[in-house]
Amino acid sequence: MSKFAYExxxxxxxxxxxxxxxxxxxxxxxxxxxxxxxxxGVWQKPPYLPGTSIWRIFHRASVxxxxxxxxxxxxxxxxxxxxxRGLESIAGQGFSKTITESAHEVATGLKDGRGLAESMxxxxxxxxxxxxxxxxxxxxxxxLEKILVRLADFLERDLLLQKRLRSALAYPALVxxxxxxxxxxxxxxxxxxxxxxxxxxxxxMPRLTQSLIALSDFLSNxxxxxxxxxxxxxxxxxxxxxLGRTDEAMIxxxxxxxxxxxxxxxxxxxxxxxxxxxxAILLEAGIPQLTAxxxxxxxIGNRSMERAVERAGVRIKNDGKSLxxxxxxxxxFPRLLVSMLSVGEEVGQLPRVLDLAxxxxxxxxxxxxxxxxxxxxxxxxxxxxxxxxxxxxxxxxPVYSLVDKL
Numbered sequence: 001m002s003k004f005a006y007e008x009x010x011x012x013x014x015x016x017x018x019x020x021x022x023x024x025x026x027x028x029x030x031x032x033x034x035x036x037x038x039x040x041g042v043w044q045k046p047p048y049l050p051g052t053s054i055w056r057i058f059h060r061a062s063v064x065x066x067x068x069x070x071x072x073x074x075x076x077x078x079x080x081x082x083x084x085r086g087l088e089s090i091a092g093q094g095f096s097k098t099i100t101e102s103a104h105e106v107a108t109g110l111k112d113g114r115g116l117a118e119s120m121x122x123x124x125x126x127x128x129x130x131x132x133x134x135x136x137x138x139x140x141x142x143x144l145e146k147i148l149v150r151l152a153d154f155l156e157r158d159l160l161l162q163k164r165l166r167s168a169l170a171y172p173a174l175v176x177x178x179x180x181x182x183x184x185x186x187x188x189x190x191x192x193x194x195x196x197x198x199x200x201x202x203x204x205m206p207r208l209t210q211s212l213i214a215l216s217d218f219l220s221n222x223x224x225x226x227x228x229x230x231x232x233x234x235x236x237x238x239x240x241x242x243l244g245r246t247d248e249a250m251i252x253x254x255x256x257x258x259x260x261x262x263x264x265x266x267x268x269x270x271x272x273x274x275x276x277x278x279x280a281i282l283l284e285a286g287i288p289q290l291t292a293x294x295x296x297x298x299x300i301g302n303r304s305m306e307r308a309v310e311r312a313g314v315r316i317k318n319d320g321k322s323l324x325x326x327x328x329x330x331x332x333f334p335r336l337l338v339s340m341l342s343v344g345e346e347v348g349q350l351p352r353v354l355d356l357a358x359x360x361x362x363x364x365x366x367x368x369x370x371x372x373x374x375x376x377x378x379x380x381x382x383x384x385x386x387x388x389x390x391x392x393x394x395x396x397x398p399v400y401s402l403v404d405k406l
Contacts, residue, residue, distance in 0.1 A: 067155035074148035179384030280354035
């Protein structure tokens with residue numbers, strides 16, 4: 001029997017985390033579903049490490065691997081090989097342990113008589129709710145081949161967006177890391193050696209130098225080093241993890257993220273592009289509008305915007321409003337998107353219009369990334385100049401004092 005950590009949502013919407021023991025991941029998931037929980041994740045734990053939800057980080061599949069998995073599965077299915085043989089072949093093609101185990105479990109589910117969507121739903125850390133809904137729609141409508149291709153395209157575009165963001169922010173991050181490393185190296189190694197030269201001399205240290213000496217002594221303390229490298233990051237993660245269990249805290253953090261200067265508009269456009277593209281593919285698959293809207297909201301990745309989508313869904317359901325009218329009340333959805341949705345509903349081309357909207361937001365993302373890069377680079381260089389200048393002044397001021405006394 002193996003030990004597993006799990007994360008579930010009860011019927012009231014509260015996120016619960018705990019541990020369970022079972023012969024396999026699949027058995028634990030099925031038992032949790034029988035109790036009535038919505039399973040968000042189940043991860044096997046090494047027996048010698050303490051229980052913590054940090055295990056979910058190591059049991060998620062990357063977008064790159066999932067897109068490649070989906071593309072290969074679509075090729076196997078369209079070529080007539082079949083899903084079962086395709087999954088068994090994929091499991092032996094050098095994917096990560098998470099994808100390999102998932103492919104094995106989905107294949108086992110097919111052998112046991114389950115559908116593809118039902119089998120995938122037992123691995124929520126790999127196959128999201130949107131992914132499973134689309135697979136289910138493809139199975140129900142007989143258009144699984146088309147859905148797999150669209151899913152692969154969707155994941156590849158998402159991956160391309162992530163790579164663009166990483167490449168754009170790589171240089172500022174490198175400059176920041178180098179500047180921080182230089183300052184820490186000067187403070188911990190060069191500066192103490194230089195200051196020891198003045199210990200036997202009758203030289204009064206300037207206040208700037210005294211402040212750097214105090215800071216250097218503080219940082220060189222082994223307890224402080226241990227706190228900064230181990231205890232503090234772990235404590236911050238645990239605090240964020242506990243905040244993540246309450247809707248109020250997550251909504252507040254989500255709103256703060258959208259209001260950040262410079263980075264806020266970039267995050268907003270990324271989320272809008274993801275929402276538009278997800279809703280388009282769901283509607284094109286024939287999923288009912290309210291169901292598609294709910295699934296697209298949960299795929300956004302921002303609790304504040306997800307709540308806005310939920311409120312819009314209530315207006316559409318209870319007041320009979322259109323999709324555009326339901327979203328127009330929420331400030332997080334710009335007028336451009338609302339206007340395009342209104343036109344799409346009038347001409348009966350809502351999925352096509354949503355695709356065009358996502359392309360428009362992609363262009364906005366490129367503009368925001370360029371603007372952010374242009375602003376961050378001089379800020380990072382300024383920070384590096386101030387930090388290095390502070391250390392150099394603290395070093396050379398005692399030298400000038402010594403020269404004046406000669």
